[in-house]
Amino acid sequence: MFVRMAWLNLVKHRRRTALIIFAIMISVLVMEVMAGMFEGMRVNFFRNLTRESGHVQIHAQGYSDRLHPWTLDYAIGGYPELIAELRTIDGVVDIEPIIHFGALLEHDGRDLTVGGAGVRPDTAFFRDAREGMYAGSFLAKDAMRDDDRFGGIVISAAIAALLRVKTGDAVNVVVEDSTGSPYYRQYPVAGIFETNSPDFDENTFLMLHDTAAELVYLEEETIEVRIRLSSSGIAGEFRRAAEERLRSPAIPDASGLEIRTWREVHAGITSMIEMMDFFILVMNALVIVVVASVITNAILMNVFERMRVLGTMRAIGLRKRAAGGMILAEGAILGLVGSMFGLAAGIPIVRYFSVNGLDWGGISEAFGMGSSYFYFGYAIHNSLMSALGGVLVALCGSLYAARVGMRFSIMEALRHV
Amino acid sequence: MFNELFLIAIRNVWRNRRRSVLNVVALSVGMTIMIVSIGWVRGYFTTLYTGMMNFDTGQVQVLHSEYLEEERRVPLDLLVNDYQSLRGRLLDVRGVVHVSGRIRYEAEVGNGREYMPMVGRAIDPLRERKITTLQNHLVAGRFLKPASPGVLLGFEAAERLALEPGDTVFVRVRDRYGAPNTTAHPVVGVFRIGYPLFDRNLVLTDLRETAEFLRTDSGVTHVVVGIESDRNPVRVARTIDGALDDTLKAYPWQRFARTMVAAVEADRGAFYLLMGILFLLILLGILNSMSMAVQERNREIGTMRAIGLKRRALVLLLLAESTVLAVVAAAVASVLGGMLAGYVQIVGFDIAGMMPADLPIPFGDRFHGDYRTVDFIISTVIGIATAIAGSLLPARRAIKIRIAETMRAEGV
Numbered sequence: 001m002f003v004r005m006a007w008l009n010l011v012k013h014r015r016r017t018a019l020i021i022f023a024i025m026i027s028v029l030v031m032e033v034m035a036g037m038f039e040g041m042r043v044n045f046f047r048n049l050t051r052e053s054g055h056v057q058i059h060a061q062g063y064s065d066r067l068h069p070w071t072l073d074y075a076i077g078g079y080p081e082l083i084a085e086l087r088t089i090d091g092v093v094d095i096e097p098i099i100h101f102g103a104l105l106e107h108d109g110r111d112l113t114v115g116g117a118g119v120r121p122d123t124a125f126f127r128d129a130r131e132g133m134y135a136g137s138f139l140a141k142d143a144m145r146d147d148d149r150f151g152g153i154v155i156s157a158a159i160a161a162l163l164r165v166k167t168g169d170a171v172n173v174v175v176e177d178s179t180g181s182p183y184y185r186q187y188p189v190a191g192i193f194e195t196n197s198p199d200f201d202e203n204t205f206l207m208l209h210d211t212a213a214e215l216v217y218l219e220e221e222t223i224e225v226r227i228r229l230s231s232s233g234i235a236g237e238f239r240r241a242a243e244e245r246l247r248s249p250a251i252p253d254a255s256g257l258e259i260r261t262w263r264e265v266h267a268g269i270t271s272m273i274e275m276m277d278f279f280i281l282v283m284n285a286l287v288i289v290v291v292a293s294v295i296t297n298a299i300l301m302n303v304f305e306r307m308r309v310l311g312t313m314r315a316i317g318l319r320k321r322a323a324g325g326m327i328l329a330e331g332a333i334l335g336l337v338g339s340m341f342g343l344a345a346g347i348p349i350v351r352y353f354s355v356n357g358l359d360w361g362g363i364s365e366a367f368g369m370g371s372s373y374f375y376f377g378y379a380i381h382n383s384l385m386s387a388l389g390g391v392l393v394a395l396c397g398s399l400y401a402a403r404v405g406m407r408f409s410i411m412e413a414l415r416h417v
Numbered sequence: 418m419f420n421e422l423f424l425i426a427i428r429n430v431w432r433n434r435r436r437s438v439l440n441v442v443a444l445s446v447g448m449t450i451m452i453v454s455i456g457w458v459r460g461y462f463t464t465l466y467t468g469m470m471n472f473d474t475g476q477v478q479v480l481h482s483e484y485l486e487e488e489r490r491v492p493l494d495l496l497v498n499d500y501q502s503l504r505g506r507l508l509d510v511r512g513v514v515h516v517s518g519r520i521r522y523e524a525e526v527g528n529g530r531e532y533m534p535m536v537g538r539a540i541d542p543l544r545e546r547k548i549t550t551l552q553n554h555l556v557a558g559r560f561l562k563p564a565s566p567g568v569l570l571g572f573e574a575a576e577r578l579a580l581e582p583g584d585t586v587f588v589r590v591r592d593r594y595g596a597p598n599t600t601a602h603p604v605v606g607v608f609r610i611g612y613p614l615f616d617r618n619l620v621l622t623d624l625r626e627t628a629e630f631l632r633t634d635s636g637v638t639h640v641v642v643g644i645e646s647d648r649n650p651v652r653v654a655r656t657i658d659g660a661l662d663d664t665l666k667a668y669p670w671q672r673f674a675r676t677m678v679a680a681v682e683a684d685r686g687a688f689y690l691l692m693g694i695l696f697l698l699i700l701l702g703i704l705n706s707m708s709m710a711v712q713e714r715n716r717e718i719g720t721m722r723a724i725g726l727k728r729r730a731l732v733l734l735l736l737a738e739s740t741v742l743a744v745v746a747a748a749v750a751s752v753l754g755g756m757l758a759g760y761v762q763i764v765g766f767d768i769a770g771m772m773p774a775d776l777p778i779p780f781g782d783r784f785h786g787d788y789r790t791v792d793f794i795i796s797t798v799i800g801i802a803t804a805i806a807g808s809l810l811p812a813r814r815a816i817k818i819r820i821a822e823t824m825r826a827e828g829v
Contacts, residue, residue: 019705023698030694067533067577102534111595112490113523162490202489268772275771283691286450290695293443294702297436301709404435
């Protein structure tokens with residue numbers, strides 16, 4: 001009955017009802033879009049992690065404090081045994097060795113300093129590069145010709161343009177090997193890729209892990225063991241299990257290794273995301289304060305306007321609590337309807353930008369999105385939270401209005417102008 | 418008459434205290450956010466934009482016309498040749514006050530045991546200090562002197578390499594023709610500007626000395642231009658560009674700070690949007706509140722009109738009520754906003770510490786807002802304007818009320 005009466009009251013005061021619903025709609029819309037934006041930041045960050053940098057990285061002790069990003073001084077020996085052992089831990093999806101090294105690519109008098117990555121031909125990481133191939137092919141052992149014993153290199157379109165090379169052209173790769181001696185070899189360009197990340201494209205080329213090991217003179221050694229887990233949440237648990245396994249004498253070189261989870265590898269971006277979470281909370285709180293004052297005011301007026309009606313109803317037997325319940329029911333209806341409208345407007349916006357993205361240029365990459373495009377992220381729990389926020393604001397406003405309205409005695413209510 | 422109307426307005430606001438408080442809360446929250454945000458956004462311009470020009474870009478730069486296309490290669494084959502002669506010509510351009518040459522190069526800088534990759538910047542010490550302000554950020558040693566050997570290192574780089582003024586630093590480069598070259602220099606100074614990219618990655622060397630080991634002769638990669646403070650860098654760059662031959666091109670500083678400019682513009686856009694939404698909500702709240710007030714005081718309005726209150730005066734009365742609300746809110750917002758603004762201006766925030774280290778935005782050790790009295794005035798004016806705008810419709814409705822009908826009405 002309360003709901004029906006509340007509904008009739010709302011229909012009776014259409015203009016005010018529309019105003020309150022509009023205010024709630026705007027607040028839910030703002031909360032939904034902001035939540036979508038930050039969800040996108042979080043989701044893209046984790047997707048980027050999963051795709052490219054994994055959930056856990058293992059290096060030789062001291063690697064994280066190295067001065068030179070491409071130093072070969074911190075190598076992991078006996079990595080095949082290490083990988084075989086760690087692969088048996090629950091939750092491991094992909095695990096593979098990667099050699100990072102600095103190189104000078106040179107072709108026909110033009111050169112470029114870049115970072116090289118020695119990876120397996122079937123690497124589960126660097127997927128953006130693999131999927132972004134538009135000329136030639138990705139690293140594949142069976143595609144190698146006999147005279148290209150060391151395989152070719154895969155470069156980005158940006159690097160190809162700077163060096164003015166195309167697939168099949170020979171590029172000199174000059175390095176300082178693990179003994180500190182300069183060394184170079186010539187490799188054909190096996191493929192050219194383009195990803196959404198200009199930063200990655202301009203700074204990275206890929207070759208086979210074994211080829212890289214031979215080039216930089218790492219025998220049975222690698223620089224990094226990268227691991228992708230079934231979920232980012234189990235990274236800490238995996239580390240504890242890995243540390244336990246690495247104490248086993250079966251892996252003699254494992255004592256001096258550092259195991260870092262994605263939280264430590266990306267400490268700067270992780271703390272920034274946490275700060276953003278706080279920021280969104282503050283912004284939502286401010287919007288809610290303004291909306292709450294508008295809604296409370298409007299509902300309060302609704303109550304005062306109907307004071308004589310309420311007084312009459314109470315005079316013929318309606319209890320205070322029931323009258324308050326009716327006002328609360330009105331608030332709940334307003335909150336629900338406003339929230340639905342807010343979601344109806346907000347979800348398509350979030351959905352649109354989660355598919356098409358916004359080109360934020362370098363700022364998006366600098367924030368660890370792995371692409372110059374910033375994509376929103378839709379999550380149903382965000383919509384529920386936004387809707388809940390809208391309903392709660394309306395309920396709180398109604399509760400206050402009900403308390404104020406019910407303070408009046410029947411006589412006062414009947415005399416109220 | 419205005420005084421009387423104003424007194425009645427105050428009485429009416431006081432009479433509906435609950436409603437007034439709610440309106441004041443909404444208005445003061447909006448105005449407080451506006452006060453804090455205006456100074457915060459201005460801080461971007463005074464701290465970040467000025468910082469970028471002072472630390473890095475100058476106001477305008479002249480480069481080889483193909484340099485930016487191949488910038489990633491850090492090319493030493495795309496030079497601005499005969500820099501001294503160009504310098505003379507640029508100084509003749511209206512608005513240009515300082516011109517200095519630079520060479521940007523890739524270097525590995527080390528202490529003899531370990532090396533780290535850094536960005537080398539060869540500068541003309543006397544002329545550079547008129548355009549950029551790195552000399553004001555020395556934490557040890559001295560600035561470079563012309564024809565005096567030495568390098569300046571960023572604080573973080575010096576710390577990681579365990580180097581201090583007087584120590585010898587080794588600089589490994591490849592010259593213009595690709596030949597490797599290692600030279601030893603004394604560290605003459607250490608700078609710290611609170612911009613991680615520079616404090617960790619930048620090494621400054623003397624232009625003449627660097628030209629020798631890079632074999633760039635009289636060429637430079639960048640010609641940095643300082644202009645009169647009231648000049649627009651975009652226009653000056655256009656003027657300079659018109660005077661250059663096809664092999665050279667002039668760019669305003671924004672071209673070299675695109676990530677930062679994009680971030681600031683995005684943040685500014687978000688601020689305008691949020692303000693727009695908040696003030697729209699506030700306007701709706703006041704519209705609702707004043708509509709209710711007009712409806713409630715129907716008979717009162719009728720009586721006042723019957724004893725001679727003119728329509729114009731009635732409108733003024735209702736607008737005065739909104740203004741009173743906005744003024745009270747402005748007072749609250751000034752106190753709240755003033756405290757927050759004071760904190761942001763005086764104490765500031767360590768934003769750089771919360772951001773990824775390679776973010777190309779010079780937040781400095783602490784980011785400070787830039788607050789001025791006008792921010793409070795702007796917020797107050799916008800608050801009053803919103804309140805008045807919210808009252809216009811109810812006021813219009815009030816003057817249409819027929820006196821006889823209101824006198825007949827019983828209450829609501």
